[in-house]
Amino acid sequence: MVTHLQRSPLHASHLAHGARMVPFAAWELPLQFAGIIAEVRAVRSASGLFDVSHMGRLGVRGPQAAGLLDWALTAPIPSLAVGRARYTLACSTDGGILDDAVVYRSGPEEYLLVCNAANRDTVWRWLLRWQTERFGDAALEDRTLDTAMVALQGPQAPALLERLASGVAGGLTSFGCAQAQVLGWPTVVSRTGYTGEDGFELILAAEGAPRLWERLVEMGAAPCGLGARDLLRLEAGLLLHGADMDSAANPFEAGLERFVALDKESAASAALRRIRQEGVRRKLTGFQMVERGIPRHGYAIVHLGAAVGTVTSGGYSPTLDRSVGLGYVPVELAQPGTRFAVDVRGRLVEAQAVSLPFYSRRRK
Amino acid sequence: MYPRDRKYTKEHEWVLLEADGDAVVGITSYAQEQLGDIVFVDLPSPGTRLAQFQKLGEVESVKAVSDLYSPVAGEVLEANARLVQHPELLNQDPHGAAWLVRLGGVDKADLENLLSAKAYDQLLARQA
Structure with missing residues (x-):
């Protein structure tokens, strides 16, 4: 319905x-x-x-706005200047990725968080929780x-x-x-x-x-x-939350560790430091199809006859005129050049791990 | 109005019986429109025997994969190699140059299980 x-x-x-x-x-x-x-x-x-317009637009302002966002997000917020925006993650206390977002600083005590439509409620509740528990001098407003x-x-x-x-x-x-x-x-x-x-x-x-x-x-x-x-x-090798990562994945698995400030205290910092120390067993990798066939979300990645991972995104790239995808594989298969197969509806089609992005524009 | 010279399936394939008794199979303009940009076509090799309504191959658009079914039983005499090389032909000329396969050994009685152009038009009108 x-x-x-x-x-x-x-x-x-x-x-x-x-x-x-x-x-x-x-x-x-x-x-x-x-x-x-x-x-x-x-x-x-x-x-x-x-x-x-479906993207969530959540305003955060007040004397504790920066403190709240610094606690709730993985990016360092105090160093974000007025007139700048930054890509960031919201990670839970166990390090899982609740959402990815862009945080804007529009004034000294004025921030805007743009998050995924499907996670607007999750992110709203996440901010509200920390506002209630620790950062009462920050005001939240859903402007979506x-x-x-x-x-x-x-x-x-x-x-x-x-x-x-x-x-x-x-x-x-x-x-x-x-x-x-x-x-x-x-x-x-x-x-x-x-x-x-x-x-x-x-x-x-x-x-x-x-x-x-x-x-x-x-x-x-x-x-x-x-x-x-x-x-x-x-x-462009940009991930989609809900497809390429979710609350069961952490930033180290998803290849997003460069967006995690480990030298600050946040809701997720203890878990993220522990995960980094312990290491991860699977990683998100980009791959291109070597044989004809289009990988799709949910298809199995097969290596030496065993299913070892899952395609999270895939499709035919008109710009590159070849099929490409993203998927989780054991860390040792994530090295660029490694061959594995994708189970395309019962047909094993050969693929090769490549580094991201698939496409990068020429900069002036 | 869809071409009257051929028969249609509810799954949006068409079959055209030629003078020599061979049958040419394709998908309808409605099907290609629903699929959007088609980027991949998988067809059976010559010699493959197909039963009526058996899976014949796959067509894949930017967004989705669809199975293709043979409107009639027969033996694949030829698959459209140009189409495999240029899947976008299906968006441009689905009732002509983008035919899928040519089948031999076709039993005309199979055609009675298919829709006329008029019945296919009515089917689309109900879906609209």
Whole structure:
């Protein structure tokens, strides 16, 4: 039964642009517009536009906002400057990954946490717990449903944003964030994304979003859906929580240890230090198919006749014109160059571990 | 309106009986539209014997895998090699150049278990 799916403020625009809609994390969102491959190519070669209004947007402010986030997240928060954003994880007290998120610092005591739609409640409760227990002087506010979020991605993104808000794009380096007026609406603009291309994410009042969307489409940005988003992030070696990691995986297994500050005290620090000391037995690896066949989430990874791991994400990469995937394997098989097989619906198809990302844009 | 020269299955394959008695099998335009960008096609080798509605191969789009079924029984005389090399043909010309296999030894009686173009249109109308 599909009832009460949350609709984005851009719902009507999506239907007008011919989107094929699907349920995703209790939201109704575009799977595709012109076609997934055409959308991937638009983002890699020009620009694409994504509605990411389903992502959770949680405000944290007050004298203990930094303390709360530093305790709840793996990134060091005191060193995050105003006007900067940082990729981070929320890990539980046993070290499992509750979610991954981007934390923005928009003012001295003003933070915004952008988390996955499916984990918005989990992250909210996680912050609320520590606010209640230890950081009462931090205020939490869920802004998700009052705002919209749009990602403009691709090599032409800076030029398009420049036409809408002069000087903003040029003032932001990667993971910079700023307040700007865009088409008359106060907007949080950050140089972030989930595609492996240069680009921006814009957060503004829900009412302002349809006009922003239409203007960017008129200017040539290709409307893109979840299908293209999933392939673009896979090509760029970016993980998806709920597929590539979850609360049963820790950052060392998922290859995310560089986002864990071990020299601070946090809800997860004791567990994470212990895991690092003990080491892990499985690791997430990237792999490419050597033979014809497309790996998919849930397929078994087979080595010497035994199932040794599972594919967590996979697909055909239009940019590389080959099939690639991510999956957990025993540590000794995660070395680039190692061969193993993927059980593609009963057929063993040879694959080879490769280092991530699969695709990396040429930087100017 | 779907071409009247052929018969259809509920699983969105078509079969066209040619003058020499061989049958050409494909998937419908509706099927390719539902699948989206097709990136992989797996077809049986010549000589493979297929029963009616037996699994014939697989077609894989960017998002999903689907099994293909043979609308009629027969022996695979030829698989469309060009299609295996260029799976995107299925999105471009599903009723023509992107045929899947040519079957020999076909029993015309099998066609009676299939849908006419009109019945297939009605099936799609009900699904819309």
